Amino acid sequence: MAKIELENISHSYDPADMPDEKKTFAVKDMNICWEDGIASALLGPSGCGKTTLLNIISGLLAPSHGRVLVDGKDVTFLSPRDRGIAQVFQFPVVYDTMNVYDNLAFPLRNEKRDEKEIREKVLKVAEILELEDKLHTSPSALYPAEKQKISLGRGIIRENTAAILFDEPLTVIDPKRKWSLKRKLRNVQKVLRKTMIYVTHDQHEALTFADDVTVIKDGRLVQKGTPEDLHSEPASPFVGYFIGSPGMNVLDFTLTEAGMDFGAFSVPLSPVLRDRLGSEGAFQLGVRPEFVQTGSEERQGAVPFTVAIIENNGAYRIFTLKNGDIRIKTRVSEDILAQEGEQVWAFFPEDKVKVFKENRKVY
Ligand SMILES: Nc1ncnc2c1ncn2[C@@H]1O[C@H](COP(=O)(O)OP(=O)(O)O)[C@@H](O)[C@H]1O
Numbered sequence: 001m002a003k004i005e006l007e008n009i010s011h012s013y014d015p016a017d018m019p020d021e022k023k024t025f026a027v028k029d030m031n032i033c034w035e036d037g038i039a040s041a042l043l044g045p046s047g048c049g050k051t052t053l054l055n056i057i058s059g060l061l062a063p064s065h066g067r068v069l070v071d072g073k074d075v076t077f078l079s080p081r082d083r084g085i086a087q088v089f090q091f092p093v094v095y096d097t098m099n100v101y102d103n104l105a106f107p108l109r110n111e112k113r114d115e116k117e118i119r120e121k122v123l124k125v126a127e128i129l130e131l132e133d134k135l136h137t138s139p140s141a142l143y144p145a146e147k148q149k150i151s152l153g154r155g156i157i158r159e160n161t162a163a164i165l166f167d168e169p170l171t172v173i174d175p176k177r178k179w180s181l182k183r184k185l186r187n188v189q190k191v192l193r194k195t196m197i198y199v200t201h202d203q204h205e206a207l208t209f210a211d212d213v214t215v216i217k218d219g220r221l222v223q224k225g226t227p228e229d230l231h232s233e234p235a236s237p238f239v240g241y242f243i244g245s246p247g248m249n250v251l252d253f254t255l256t257e258a259g260m261d262f263g264a265f266s267v268p269l270s271p272v273l274r275d276r277l278g279s280e281g282a283f284q285l286g287v288r289p290e291f292v293q294t295g296s297e298e299r300q301g302a303v304p305f306t307v308a309i310i311e312n313n314g315a316y317r318i319f320t321l322k323n324g325d326i327r328i329k330t331r332v333s334e335d336i337l338a339q340e341g342e343q344v345w346a347f348f349p350e351d352k353v354k355v356f357k358e359n360r361k362v363y
């Protein structure tokens with residue numbers, strides 16, 4: 001078990017002798033600390049540097065700049081094996097020439113453990129992963145989900161593993177098995193209490209697996225916090241929009257004496273919030289679809305919108321509302337009978353909105 005720290009990590013795939021100012025950096029000056037035993041996720045869109053960062057942590061890649069510390073010890077230039085970090089890749093790595101038992105035993109045989117100990121550990125891991133009845137099967141006869149469980153088993157079987165990293169491990173799994181395997185992983189983490197870092201571009205996977213989520217974008221750390229923090233206090237419009245489905249509505253406005261001027265319409269502000277925001281200028285309003293209060297009747301401070309699209313998702317409905325070139329999404333209750341093309345009123349409650357300036361949260 002281990003605490004993992006990144007200190008000023010930057011990485012470029014360009015030749016080392018190229019001057020830094022000419023290089024393209026896939027990872028830019030990252031400072032992150034993962035506490036011991038935590039279930040954590042690294043979340044960001046494709047190409048944002050997740051795999052690069054994971055490979056730097058595991059030791060498959062030496063960073064251009066910065067240090068990796070495991071329990072305070074500098075491991076930046078140690079091999080993956082010597083830093084005790086296991087990695088499970090997007091595509092399962094299993095040996096088809098060995099049965100499941102031997103696949104699981106492989107890391108321990110490499111360490112020259114005795115067969116009695118190996119047997120105990122293989123049986124225990126097989127039990128955790130529900131592979132007991134597959135031990136004498138060849139992996140070639142198994143589903144991708146089961147093969148991925150073998151990869152996972154090989155990741156967790158060594159007791160001295162400090163941490164386990166998963167790089168989009170559910171990519172090859174069909175949707176039906178995805179969720180059960182993810183739950184399994186979550187349970188394994190709870191039982192073993194090992195530091196796990198789960199990489200994904202899928203916010204649902206990240207938020208349901210991890211207690212702690214690190215959002216990255218364009219090679220930079222954007223925000224690190226609990227799923228609740230990211231949802232309720234997004235540090236930037238990007239996080240607001242990226243987390244939640246649908247994501248946060250983010251609308252540009254100009255702060256005026258009277259309130260918020262969105263171009264197509266204006267919304268009054270309380271004196272308290274008006275003072276908080278201070279100087280006039282360009283801001284962004286963030287409001288989650290579930291917090292927009294939508295009604296058929298006009299009310300003080302509400303804005304008229306036309307219902308552009310109604311999506312019925314069974315449990316609730318999402319309306320896309322339009323006013324001029326502004327579109328917002330709102331989650332509405334059953335008692336609103338408005339149809340597409342009709343008018344409704346949307347109200348943004350001040351205690352639920354966020355305000356951003358230059359991409360940072362100011363309220
Ligand atoms: N081996 C490589 N050589 C050159 N560029 C790479 C290499 N691997 C990744 N990149 C680039 O680095 C950036 C980050 O990639 P990656 O870490 O794979 O992102 P992610 O895993 O978030 O999709 C991308 O722009 C990608 O094109």
Ligand SMILES: [Mg+2]
Pocket residue numbers: 050051052167
């Ligand atoms: Mg990747």
